[in-house]
Amino acid sequence: MDSWQLRIAVLVSIGRNPVSGAARPNRNDLLALELARKAGGEVTILHAGDPNEPALADYLAYSAAPLETIPLPGGQDIVPALAARLQGFHLILTGSRTEGGEASGMLPYALAKRLGLPIVAQALDLAVAEGQAEITQFLPKGQRRRVTVGLPAIIAVHPMAPLAPRYSHLRRVSGQSVALPAPALTESASTAWRTEPARKPVVLKAGEKKSGHARMAAAITSESKGGTLVTDGTPAEKAQAILAYLRSHRLIEF
Amino acid sequence: MSGIRRINPRRPFRITREGIRRIVLGEEGDAGDITLSPVARAASKPLRLVGEATATLLVVAHSDRGALDAPAREAIAAAAILADPATAVLVLVLGDLAEELGPFGADRILVVPECGNGAFLPDLEVSVLSDVIDRFQPRHVLMPDSPTGTGDLGRRVAAALDAEIATHVVELKPDSVACYRQGGTLLARRGLPRFILLDPGAIDAALPFRGAGERLDYAAHAVAPGLYRDLGLKPVAGAALPLEEADFIVAAGNGVRDVPTLEAVADLFGAAIGASRVAVEDGRFPRDKQVGATGKTVQASVYMAIGISGAVQHLQGIRACRHVIAINSDASAPIARRADLTIVADAQAVMQALVSETARRNWPGDALDEARADG
Ligand SMILES: Cc1cc2nc3c(=O)[nH]c(=O)nc-3n(C[C@H](O)[C@H](O)[C@H](O)COP(=O)(O)OP(=O)(O)OC[C@H]3O[C@@H](n4cnc5c(N)ncnc54)[C@H](O)[C@@H]3O)c2cc1C
Numbered sequence: 293m294d295s296w297q298l299r300i301a302v303l304v305s306i307g308r309n310p311v312s313g314a315a316r317p318n319r320n321d322l323l324a325l326e327l328a329r330k331a332g333g334e335v336t337i338l339h340a341g342d343p344n345e346p347a348l349a350d351y352l353a354y355s356a357a358p359l360e361t362i363p364l365p366g367g368q369d370i371v372p373a374l375a376a377r378l379q380g381f382h383l384i385l386t387g388s389r390t391e392g393g394e395a396s397g398m399l400p401y402a403l404a405k406r407l408g409l410p411i412v413a414q415a416l417d418l419a420v421a422e423g424q425a426e427i428t429q430f431l432p433k434g435q436r437r438r439v440t441v442g443l444p445a446i447i448a449v450h451p452m453a454p455l456a457p458r459y460s461h462l463r464r465v466s467g468q469s470v471a472l473p474a475p476a477l478t479e480s481a482s483t484a485w486r487t488e489p490a491r492k493p494v495v496l497k498a499g500e501k502k503s504g505h506a507r508m509a510a511a512i513t514s515e516s517k518g519g520t521l522v523t524d525g526t527p528a529e530k531a532q533a534i535l536a537y538l539r540s541h542r543l544i545e546f
Numbered sequence: 547m548s549g550i551r552r553i554n555p556r557r558p559f560r561i562t563r564e565g566i567r568r569i570v571l572g573e574e575g576d577a578g579d580i581t582l583s584p585v586a587r588a589a590s591k592p593l594r595l596v597g598e599a600t601a602t603l604l605v606v607a608h609s610d611r612g613a614l615d616a617p618a619r620e621a622i623a624a625a626a627i628l629a630d631p632a633t634a635v636l637v638l639v640l641g642d643l644a645e646e647l648g649p650f651g652a653d654r655i656l657v658v659p660e661c662g663n664g665a666f667l668p669d670l671e672v673s674v675l676s677d678v679i680d681r682f683q684p685r686h687v688l689m690p691d692s693p694t695g696t697g698d699l700g701r702r703v704a705a706a707l708d709a710e711i712a713t714h715v716v717e718l719k720p721d722s723v724a725c726y727r728q729g730g731t732l733l734a735r736r737g738l739p740r741f742i743l744l745d746p747g748a749i750d751a752a753l754p755f756r757g758a759g760e761r762l763d764y765a766a767h768a769v770a771p772g773l774y775r776d777l778g779l780k781p782v783a784g785a786a787l788p789l790e791e792a793d794f795i796v797a798a799g800n801g802v803r804d805v806p807t808l809e810a811v812a813d814l815f816g817a818a819i820g821a822s823r824v825a826v827e828d829g830r831f832p833r834d835k836q837v838g839a840t841g842k843t844v845q846a847s848v849y850m851a852i853g854i855s856g857a858v859q860h861l862q863g864i865r866a867c868r869h870v871i872a873i874n875s876d877a878s879a880p881i882a883r884r885a886d887l888t889i890v891a892d893a894q895a896v897m898q899a900l901v902s903e904t905a906r907r908n909w910p911g912d913a914l915d916e917a918r919a920d921g
Contacts, residue, residue: 310729388693395727396713398701405705410668410773414694431664431694431779433793433847438777439666445773450693484710484736487727493717497750498627519870519886523877530889531899534850534871537887541869542611542644543794543848544815546904 298333298420301378303386303399304351306341315347317354320387324449325355326457327418328385336360338377340370343471352467354457359467363474371399373475375406383425384446388413400448410441413448594626594755595653599634604684605652606675607637608695609662610847612644616866617690619650620749624718624742625688626651626757627749633685635757638678640671640696648759650751656764666776668702669769675703677767691715691743700743710739716748746866781816789835792818795846795867797837799860800824801853801874805831807897808852814904820844822854838863853893856881873897 302325307318328335335357339348343361352359362373378384389397397413404411416436417428420443429437430450441447522533538544603625607618614622625635637652641662647655658674661667679687687703689696691714704711717724717733723742724735789795796812797820798805812819821831823838837844839859849867853874854860861884864870872885873896882888889896 308729313729313731395729396711396725397697398705398711398713401701401705404702405708411702412774413698426777429666429694432692432791433845434781434787434791435664436780437664437666437694438780440775440777442773484739485734486736487732487734490726490731490733493724493733493748494719495748495750496624496627496718498623498753498755519888521877521882521888521890523890527891527895527899528903530891530896531903534873534887534889534896534900535903537869537871538815538848541613543869 298331298383299381300328300331300333300335300383300385301381302328302335302337302355302357303374303384304337304339304348305387305390306339306345306347307390315345317347317350318387318390320389320449320451322351322354322457323451323453323455324385324387325351325357326455327415327449327453328357328383329355330455331383331418331420333383333420336381338362338374340364340374341366343469349464349467349469350459352469353459353461353464356463356467359469361469361471363471365477368477371402371406375403376475377472378403378407382443382445383420384409384444385418386446386448388448388450397448400446404446407444407446409444409446411446411448412439412441414450415447416450416453418447591649591754591756593758594629594631594651594753595634595758596631599632599653601630601633602636602682602684603629603633604678604682604687605635605637606687606689606696606699607639608692609639609641609643611663612642613868614639614643614645614647614650615690615847615868616751616845617692617744617746619751620746621688621690621744622647622650622652622757623751623753624744624749625686626753626755628686628718628720628738636678636682636684638675640674640699646759648757649753651753651755651757652759653757655759655761657761658764658766660766664779666774668699668774669772670766671699672702672706673769674766675699676706678764679703679707686738686740686742688742688744691745697743700741704741707740709741711741711743712736712739713743715742715744718742718744718748787818789818789820789837789842789844792844792846794818794848794850795820795837795844796850796852797821797854798825798831798852799854800828801893802830802897804894804897807894807901810901811850811852811897814901815848815850817848817850818846820849822857822860851881851885852897854881855879856884 304321305318337359340362414430415427419426424440426440605621605625634653636654639657642659643657691697712723714725715723724733727734794817796817798808799822820837821835826836839862843863845866848869850871870885872881872888877890
């Protein structure tokens with residue numbers, strides 16, 4: 293299968309500097325690009341949006357891959373246009389969440405549904421062999437999980453992937469960038485959302501109608517839920533009490 | 547009439563755990579009611595649901611070793627707060643369940659023990675959730691937006707059903723959800739969509755009522771092996787983990803003098819080490835180990851506080867910890883009110899006992915070592 297060539301598409305969005313708000317490459321998408329480079333194969337960078345966005349050229353500086361842009365005005369659903377271009381790729385890599393725009397993390401899932409492909413998210417590392425991708429996934433609490441998925445597949449890269457994308461000015465100026473023909477406009481993306489200036493969110497609390505006495509009682513007791521108190525026994529018995537608690541909640545295995 | 551209010555010296559009182567006699571005004575209590583166990587008090591809360599439920603809100607959460615974490619309990623509380631008196635809160639637990647969910651606000655519970663504990667089973671979970679949605683027709687589905695857990699599952703199912711979804715929800719109201727946009731500079735709001743994925747901290751999980759907590763039978767249909775394969779978990783060693791990520795933390799305060807023994811205890815549990823501000827400022831631990839308001843906020847399943855008084859600034863950092871175990875020579879230290887288990891003893895003696903009591907345990911590795919030593 294030497295003639296078989298792994299074809300990888302990396303989806304990139306435009307990020308923004310959190311302080312100045314200036315457009316820049318999305319760091320998470322850069323990690324996806326770096327992971328694609330590491331996996332080997334023929335990489336294409338794909339963006340749906342304004343082909344004249346200057347920050348796009350920065351993506352060229354991080355990889356030797358060509359950049360293709362599908363011209364789409366803002367507010368358009370980018371899934372149909374991306375899906376049409378993504379036929380024939382073995383791996384579709386993307387960051388987990390955009391920095392601008394909706395930042396919902398839904399794009400890889402919506403694409404997976406549209407293309408009928410499996411999706412694995414939170415990838416820290418990736419290796420391809422025999423029509424399969426083996427992925428190390430980030431799990432909280434210091435766990436990592438290894439999974440495999442049959443190709444073609446969509447893989448969303450975790451923002452903590454241990455990769456260091458490298459900038460090259462030469463690639464930035466000599467890189468290849470093409471604007472694809474503009475697709476016919478389709479339905480607009482969901483408009484149910486209204487925006488307002490950011491402020492501290494209000495925590496949802498249960499409304500409570502309480503008598504003065506109940507409030508007083510709660511003030512005395514509610515936070516003091518207090519668990520079991522062990523006062524008697526030798527240190528060894530007390531140590532056993534701790535171990536018994538941990539065992540009964542399956543927190544230790546000895 | 548003398549005009550002096552006289553107080554009956556024999557009026558009802560209760561004795562607190564610290565042994566102090568306490569008179570509760572307006573209470574009919576019987577004298578000497580000593581323990582106020584959490585279970586007894588939960589049961590005394592009124593049931594939220596009255597009569598037959600005509601609608602359902604669904605909460606989906608993964609369990610870990612039979613228990614739900616704080617974000618899962620927040621999602622259940624969110625549903626219980628949103629639900630009207632004729633709407634039941636149905637909780638789908640992916641993984642086994644060994645605790646009561648009624649006190650958290652759950653009315654009905656479905657348990658799928660095949661999932662959970664960190665297994666990667668997207669095909670099975672999508673099938674189970676789709677089936678439950680199909681059967682119970684919930685008005686909304688709420689889940690924690692945990693990246694690899696229900697956050698992943700919710701996005702899969704919302705995409706599959708082409709349903710409306712709000713992710714990373716930081717604010718929930720009875721009629722709207724809000725999440726950040728444009729790197730946190732904007733708040734976007736909309737009416738409640740079908741799927742609501744909650745960021746941690748958006749809900750106060752304390753409820754003035756309880757759910758019915760009734761467990762329903764549920765058998766998941768088997769699914770054909772698909773394209774995904776789980777090769778298993780590989781943990782990163784506790785000591786090497788940043789505190790924020792650690793699942794087990796052994797923390798030392800001013801009552802711990804012997805740092806090597808503390809390290810031995812941490813080692814025993816594969817735990818990361820934390821410290822109170824006083825212990826850090828005394829130079830016994832580096833600054834990055836400090837837990838609390840001016841230190842780190844941690845999410846460990848187990849937080850063992852040794853010789854830590856439990857000042858509010860410290861407790862702020864461990865709000866999300868599931869099990870708190872305290873070792874303190876003072877039974878009235880504030881940590882005892884936060885802890886699930888408090889050992890009243892000298893820290894040094896208990897730490898040494900922990901090490902010696904576990905010296906003979908059966909490590910898989912130990913058996914090998916012994917075999918080698920014998921042979
Ligand atoms: C603005 C501000 C911010 C702060 N931020 C933080 C923060 O981020 N993190 C933090 O931790 N603190 C913080 N603090 C300090 C906090 O208020 C407490 O002073 C501190 O947490 C107390 O640390 P401790 O419990 O180790 O010490 P202590 O208060 O001295 O308590 C020691 C405890 O150990 C017990 N003890 C003593 N000897 C033994 C023994 N031999 N065996 C068993 N138990 C024993 C004692 O009974 C006592 O309960 C902050 C304070 C302020 C004002």
